[in-house]
Amino acid sequence: MDLRDIQNLIKFVAKSGASEVKLEMEDIKITIKTGSEKTETTIVQQAPLNIPQMPVAQGEPQVATVPTAQEPVVNETSKYKEITSPIIGTFYRKPSPDKPVFVEVGDTISADTVVCMVEAMKLFNEIESEVSGKIIKVLVEDGTPVEFGQPLFLVDPS
Template sequence: MELKDIQNLIKFVAKSGASEVKLEMEDIKITIKTGSEKTETTILQQAPMGMQQIPMAAAAPASATEAPSAAPVATDETSKYIEITSPIIGTFYRKPSPDKPVFVEVGDTVSEDTVVCIVEAMKLFNEIESEVSGRIVKVLVEHGTPVEFGQPLYLVDPS
């Protein structure tokens, strides 16, 4: 991985709103933590410069450790439901891969830390976990569509 690639990754993470991203490949481990005004990058291991790097698309999925925020929905009809929102900008996927079943369906019960979807950003596949326990009432985003930071993905009935 070139220095320019790492700098671009830092800029993307800073703009995405994620507080921390960890990238682990066979020969390099990078942790990027962002704060209100500073960005901190820690490279834990790096292969010698002469070694061939694996392409980003083939890298193991990394997960953003910032959990999605849960906020009440404003409308009267759905005011009893809690939103699971996207912690980053990227592409929303309901399945871990095209030949696998979706993570959660309407009616499924989720608990805290249940993986509900993946948001892909710059070839990094970030597992999004539910911060609340309850039953999935509605899926708000279609599989394979772009999502923004803070965009509601699911409605959860906490009762």
């Protein structure tokens, strides 16, 4: 999670009217408390354990090396575009339980087509596609929590 994501989260929480939001991921914990006049944010990021350090000759600046994730593997999905969640909430494929899903695998969509809903703080937000193409895969199960920027659908733009 980068600084821009955290700033967007703070703005979202401030607009939502929530008094406190806690977000915990693998390596970061964020607590955002809002009051009538101010917003307080606490960010706790744990340092990676077992950081290997290279021996350094005297006179050189010391640099700690941090293990990096494996290089991403380029595969056949790289030609597809992702529709991502613009907010944190619960993902729904249908507008209501008795209605059909917004889109199915194989459906052709255009920009501004409603593809799903994300419920956040009792508000149901229709999520529109920003790309045109054919739905290749639904990446999230109905009724599961999603995070900001999490991929929801794969779209073949060709």
